Each structure stands twice: as C-alpha cells, then as structure tokens.
Amino acid sequence: MKRQRTANKNAAIVMTLLFVALLTGNLAISAPDGILDIGDIVWGGLSVAAFGGLLWSLYVSYKQSDERQQLVQLKATSLTFMIVIFGVVIAQILHALAIVSLNITVQIIVIGGILAWISLMKVVERRSN
Amino acid sequence: MRNTLAILRAARKWSQADVANQLGVSRQTINAVETGRYDPSLPLAIKIARLFEMRIEEIFILDATDATQNNA
Numbered sequence: 478m479k480r481q482r483t484a485n486k487n488a489a490i491v492m493t494l495l496f497v498a499l500l501t502g503n504l505a506i507s508a509p510d511g512i513l514d515i516g517d518i519v520w521g522g523l524s525v526a527a528f529g530g531l532l533w534s535l536y537v538s539y540k541q542s543d544e545r546q547q548l549v550q551l552k553a554t555s556l557t558f559m560i561v562i563f564g565v566v567i568a569q570i571l572h573a574l575a576i577v578s579l580n581i582t583v584q585i586i587v588i589g590g591i592l593a594w595i596s597l598m599k600v601v602e603r604r605s606n
Numbered sequence: 607m608r609n610t611l612a613i614l615r616a617a618r619k620w621s622q623a624d625v626a627n628q629l630g631v632s633r634q635t636i637n638a639v640e641t642g643r644y645d646p647s648l649p650l651a652i653k654i655a656r657l658f659e660m661r662i663e664e665i666f667i668l669d670a671t672d673a674t675q676n677n678a
Binding site for chain 2: 546
C-alpha cells in the first residue's frame with residue numbers, strides 16, 4: 478500500500494510538470510522568434526524536469542519491484558526501445574524529405590513511446606500471470 | 607518446471623499473500639510460480655526451500671521436456 482501511494486505521488490508530480498510544460502511549450506512554439514527569452518528557458522527547464530521526474534519514478538518503481546516485476550518492466554522497456562528507435566528513423570526520413578517537422582515527430586514519438594510502454598507492461602504482466 | 611508450492615502452502619494453511627510477505631515478493635509472483643508461468647531465480651528458490659524446510663529439488667521438479675531442452 479505504501480509503495481502504491483509513493484508511486485501515485487510520483488505520478489501526480491510528473492503529470493503536473495508535464496502538463497505545465499506542455500502549456501508553456503504551446504506559447505513558446507506558437508511565437509518562435511529565434512531569440513532565447515525567459516519563457517523559452519522556463520519551458521525547456523520544465524520539460525527537462527518533467528522527464529527527469531518520469532525517469533526517476535521509473536527507477537524508484539524498478540528498485541521497489543520484486544524479481545518477476547522487474548523482469549516484466551525490462552521486457553516492456555526493451556520492446557518500447559525498439560519501437561522508439563523505429564519511430565526515430567521514420568522521423569528522420571520524414572524530416573529529410575521535408576514532409577514533417579522533426580520537432581513535431583519527436584513529441585509524437587515521446588508521447589507514443591510512453592503510452593506504448595504502459596500498454597506493453599500490462600500485456601507482458603498478463604502473459605506472465 | 608513443475609512445483610509443489612501450492613500443495614505445501616495449503617498443507618500449512620497459508621495464503622499466497624502470507625507466503626509472499628514472508629519471502630518479500632508480491633502475491634502475483636507467488637501465483638505465477640505456483641501456476642508454472644514463472645520460474646524463480648536461484649536466491650528466491652532457496653528462500654522458498656528454507657521457508658518450507660525442504661530441499662529445492664523436493665519442491666521444484668524438472669520436467670522431461672525441460673531436461674531435453676537443456677541437453678540440446
């Protein structure tokens with residue numbers, strides 16, 4: 478129960494940071510002027526803090542898990558890694574062909590990667606139960 | 607790999623949660639071990655054997671198919 482409360486608290490902090498980063502990011506991207514101002518720095522800092530918090534939560538969750546749960550997390554992470562690498566290659570090709578901006582595709586890959594990881598965790602967990 | 611964990615647990619009237627708490631793992635892990643969907647690591651297998659005061663090979667039984675795959 479204490480483990481779940483810690484996980485919920487970490488998730489709430491990360492989601493809040495991500496939400497604020499997305500909000501400020503919209504303002505930064507919607508008015509790109511090539512000049513690094515305080516808004517850009519805040520957005521960049523919040524994004525780094527949010528994903529740093531996400532990585533920290535994943536690390537804490539892994540350390541608190543037992544051996545089977547760690548195996549489930551590692552399997553899901555390795556599958557997600559392959560999906561993300563494939564996505565990066567596609568994004569690079571689309572950017573080289575000037576079809577889609579790299580900035581947009583990277584955001585899609587990051588969000589899609591997180592969702593894929595969560596889904597794969599549930600699939601792998603179900604198959605091992 | 608088969609095991610007699612469920613039988614041993616029932617003989618002592620322990621729940622899966624009881625065994626999990628004593629071994630420091632989740633109840634889902636004990637369930638996965640009992641149903642044969644997960645083979646425990648050596649340290650966990652030794653802990654299980656010590657908990658039930660038996661030898662590892664008395665609790666975990668290598669199937670004929672497992673032995674064939676190991677020899678291949």
